[in-house]
Amino acid sequence: MNLVNNARDALEDQPEKWVRLHVTEENDFVEISVTDSGKGISRNIQEKIFQPFFTTKELGKGTGLGLSIAKGIVESHRGALYYDSFCANTRFIVRLPKLQPQPHSQAA
Ligand SMILES: Nc1ncnc2c1ncn2[C@@H]1O[C@H](COP(=O)(O)OP(=O)(O)OP(=O)(O)O)[C@@H](O)[C@H]1O
Ligand SMILES: [Mg+2]
Known part of the structure; x- marks a missing residue:
């Protein structure tokens, strides 16, 4: 959700939006990529x-926590979240x- 919301925010002032x-x-592994029409x-x-x-982002628009939280969640599942430069x-x-x-099964 955060990656898609970030894409939407980035495209607000772009002429080409996708x-x-x-x-x-x-x-x-599975790989999920989110690409937007911004220029990197x-x-x-x-x-x-x-x-x-x-x-x-302007005050009140973004907290700056989205990517760090998403990265933490993905890494807790032994995955990786990165920017493709x-x-x-x-x-x-x-x-x-x-x-x-x-998870270790509990002994009865
Ligand atoms: N698709 C993107 N295009 C351009 N810049 C991006 C993109 N995704 C992230 N960024 C940059 O990374 C910064 C951090 O993103 P992050 O999702 O952590 O925070 P945020 O979107 O600013 O706030 P929040 O996710 O908490 O609402 C953004 O403010 C923006 O500068
Ligand atoms: Mg965000």
Whole structure:
């Protein structure tokens, strides 16, 4: 949700507006990418976007917590959430292992 909301916010002032979600499967992983028609995030901002409370949005619009919380959730499932700097547009990738570790069963 946060990736899609970020895409929507980024496109507000862009003439070309689209968001593409793509899901691929690769051995033990699934990859979900969210790409928007923006032209990428500048390198100096890229370094900060996953920091809690970092936002470029106006006061009252963003808390700057979305990406850091999403990254924490994905990592708690042994996955990864990262910005794809090779894409000509703006793309974030969520990579999740298909198998999750089973919780230890309690002895009766
Ligand atoms: N698709 C995107 N295009 C351009 N910049 C982005 C995009 N996604 C994230 N960013 C940048 O990363 C910053 C941090 O994003 P994050 O989701 O953590 O916080 P936020 O969207 O500002 O606030 P919140 O998610 O708490 O409402 C954004 O303020 C913006 O500068
Ligand atoms: Mg956000």
